Structure formats: structure tokens, C-alpha cells
Amino acid sequence: SSVIETIRALDGAVECESTPGKGTVFIIRIPAARVGSRALLVRAADAVFGIPSRFVEKVTRIAGAEIQTNENGSHWLSPHGPVPLGGLAEMLGLPASENPGAQPVVVLLRAGETRHALVVDSLLGMRQVVVRDLSPVAAAPGLFGGCIVIGEGEAGLLLDPNALLARKATGALRRVATPRSDSVR
Numbered sequence: 001s002s003v004i005e006t007i008r009a010l011d012g013a014v015e016c017e018s019t020p021g022k023g024t025v026f027i028i029r030i031p032a033a034r035v036g037s038r039a040l041l042v043r044a045a046d047a048v049f050g051i052p053s054r055f056v057e058k059v060t061r062i063a064g065a066e067i068q069t070n071e072n073g074s075h076w077l078s079p080h081g082p083v084p085l086g087g088l089a090e091m092l093g094l095p096a097s098e099n100p101g102a103q104p105v106v107v108l109l110r111a112g113e114t115r116h117a118l119v120v121d122s123l124l125g126m127r128q129v130v131v132r133d134l135s136p137v138a139a140a141p142g143l144f145g146g147c148i149v150i151g152e153g154e155a156g157l158l159l160d161p162n163a164l165l166a167r168k169a170t171g172a173l174r175r176v177a178t179p180r181s182d183s184v185r
Contacts, residue, residue, distance in 0.1 A: 001079070001114075005164065006112040007028060007030065009172060009174045011030070012028060012029055012030035013028075013029050014026060014027070014028050014030070017028040018182055019112065027118060029068055033180055033184055037053075037054055037128070037129060037131060038052070038053040038054060038108060038127070038128055039051055039126070039127060039129050039148065040053060040056050040059070040107065040123070040125070040126050041120065041123070041124035041125060041126075041127055041129075041148075041156065042107060042121075042123055042124060043103075043120065043122045044087070044088040044089040044092075044097070044120050044121050045088075045089035045094035045095055045096070045097070045121070046116065046147075046156075047094070047156065047157070048090075048150055048154065048156030048157075049088065049120075049126065049131055049149070049156055049157050049158075049159050050133070050148045050157070050158040051107060051109070051124040051158075051159050051160065051161060052145070052158065052159075052161070053117075053126060055110060055111055055161040056107060056108070056109065056110075057108045057110040057115070058107075058108040058124060059106070059107050060105075060106055060108070061103040061105055061106070062076055062103060062106050062117075063102065063103055064103075066078075066088075067085060068082065070168075072164070073085075073086070073167045074086065076106060076117040078117070080106075080115070081097070083108065083115045083116065083117045084115075084116050084117065084168075085106070085116075085117040085119065085150050086116070086117075086118065086119065086168065087118075087119040087120075088118050088119065088120050091118075091119075091139060091164065092143070097121045105122060105123060106118065106119055106120075106138075107118065109122060109161050110166065111161050111162045111165055113139065114165055116168070126149075126151075129144075129148040129149070129150065129158070130148065130149045131145065131146040131147070131148055131158055132146055132147045132148070132149065133146055133147070136151050142160065142163045142176065143159065143160060143163050143164055144157045144158055144159060144160060145159070145160045146158050175184075
């Protein structure tokens with residue numbers, strides 16, 4: 001049945017206990033890491049990325065007048081003061097969008113006391129996602145918390161904002177592999 005197939009796809013198991021005259025109990029066991037988490041799905045460099053919802057403080061569009069660039073890089077002049085600003089694609093070493101919008105879409109990340117304004121190509125919305133383990137060669141270690149299954153034939157990577165911002169601060173980001181939609185069933 002499709003229920004059994006779904007449970008097996010999540011590395012789960014089903015046990016059946018039957019007691020004559022009393023009934024049957026079905027026990028479904030699924031690893032907690034597989035159940036899923038809530039994430040904001042964004043698109044950057046023709047790939048889909050998930051940002052765990054607990055790191056998302058705000059989503060907005062900003063005008064060019066709200067961006068300040070100097071020797072310390074670009075900053076968004078937010079109501080809370082200047083916030084470092086950078087494109088997700090650029091931070092991951094991926095090609096930037098060829099059609100940047102007049103008003104960039106910005107996701108304000110907050111990891112502890114650190115804030116960063118992340119420019120993305122588009123928003124796909126907040127969703128409950130299933131997180132799967134990454135292949136050791138699928139992406140740069142530490143930047144991602146797993147692969148997320150989005151829908152029929154499409155997958156993405158779940159970002160680890162703590163690791164992303166730490167690497168941004170040290171300049172240690174490099175080109176990473178991203179899942180291709182045509183390679184996922």
C-alpha cells in the first residue's frame with residue numbers, strides 16, 4: 001500500500017501486535033530527523049533551498065536607496081540599523097541571477113545575535129518539508145542540514161544558517177553542488 005511505501009521511504013518501520021479477543025495495534029516508527037521541519041523555500045541560481053523557519057525574522061523587498069555599499073561590503077539600511085547584505089547564490093559560489101529585480105527579495109536571517117539580509121531570486125513559501133540525508137559528495141560539508149523533498153520530481157537543500165553565516169564571516173565559502181530537478185524522482 002502507499003502508506004507502507006511512504007513509511008519505508010522515510011526509513012521507518014511498521015510493527016503489528018495482535019491479541020486475540022482484544023484487538024490489533026499497529027506501531028509506526030519513523031526516525032525523528034525524517035519527520036520533517038518547517039522551512040521557507042527560496043530559489044537562487046535555478047536551485048531550491050530551504051531555510052529553517054526559526055532563523056527567518058522577516059521577508060521583504062528593498063529599494064536601491066536602502067542599500068549602502070562601502071569598503072566593508074553591502075548593507076541593508078533596515079529599521080534596526082545596517083545589516084550585512086549578500087546574495088545567496090553569491091555566498092554559495094553559484095552564478096547570480098541574470099535578471100535581478102529592481103527591488104530585491106530579502107530574507108532577514110537571525111542566528112543568535114547575528115543578522116544577515118539574504119538576497120534570493122524568488123520565494124516559494126513556508127512549507128513543512130521532509131529532510132533526507134545528503135550524499136557525502138552532494139554538497140559542501142556543514143553548509144546544509146540535508147536534502148529536502150519538495151514535490152514531484154524536485155528536491156532542494158536545507159541550509160544551515162549558522163554554518164553559512166560563520167563561513168561568510170571567515171570568507172571560507174566556496175562553490176557547492178546543487179541537486180538537479182531532472183535527477184530526482
